[in-house]
Amino acid sequence: MKQIDFMALRFYAYVISAVLVIVSILSLYWKGLNLGLDFTGGTVIEVRYFPKVDIGKVREAVEKAGLSSVQVQDTASGTVLVKLKIGEPKEKALDALRKLGNAEIVSMETIGGVISSELRKKAMWSLLVAIGGILLYLGYRFEPVWSLSGIIALAHDVLVVIGAYSLTQKEINLDVVASFLIVAGYSVSDTVVVFDRIRENLKIRKTADLKQIINLSINQTLARTLMTSMTVFVVAFALFLLGGPVLSNIMFAFVIGIAVGTLSSIFVASALMLDIKRKFFKVGLQKA
DSSP states (O other), X not given: OOOOOGGGGHHHHHHHHHHHHHHHHHHHHHTOOEEOHHHHOEXXXXXXXXXXXXXXXXXXXXXXXXXOSEEEEEOTTSOEEEEEETTSOHHHHHHHHHTTSEEEEEEEEEEOHHHHHHHHHHHHHHHHHHHXXXXXXXXXXXXXXXXXXXXXXXHHHHHHHHHHHHHHTOEEOHHHHHHHHHHHHHHHHHHHHHHHHHHHHHHHOTTSXXXXXXXXXXXXXXXXXXXXXXXXXXXXXXXXXXXXHHHHHHHHHHHXXXXXXXXXXXXXXXXXXXXXXXXXXXXXXXXX
């Protein structure tokens, strides 16, 4: 089987990654993030219909009432949750919901600014702790340069996913933050597989050029990487298209994250390790 020279293509990958990062940063600067009710505060109305009303009709009714910043979703118990951001009149929502049929208002809760601010802090800390934990793991498992390359690739993936949410103005809530963490773990998992194979090949081929070793290792793990990524991507993409607004919003992180994570695990992490080794450690025809 013909070996692909991935490292010869790494500068093209750098350009693509740089464009994605720059677009993400500019979007975050100009458009910001569309934070959901969890982070901004608002009102949650839980309603039960007798007989049950289609979720699409509920969503259409509240939108016709002039409520733009609203989220409607089913629950396992058969009720419907209607989430209104601060500033949206709940009286309008209640009127629209009651017009659809025999409605029982099960509960109505307001999330204040203090609680939403606390949730924002916890979400930020969860991301930082997760990235810090991954950094410690990589530092323990591999050389410092390898760890640095891996964490840069990870930051690249998370930033691009967040930038995609900013660019499309999709809502970010606690469920989406959880998906960010899963995407980060998935990305690191792919990178670790490639790094492990590079380390094994370095032990076997002690006099080989580092670039050749990296190309060989990526080619050896390519089938595993693509099969895993494509399997998860197809499922995530199907749920993104057919899962409804709430599930689609969560799956968007997986669709973008898997695509970008596969790119970074093949090109960015290993390529950065190669270029840092060559630039600062003058690694040539010897073990890295």
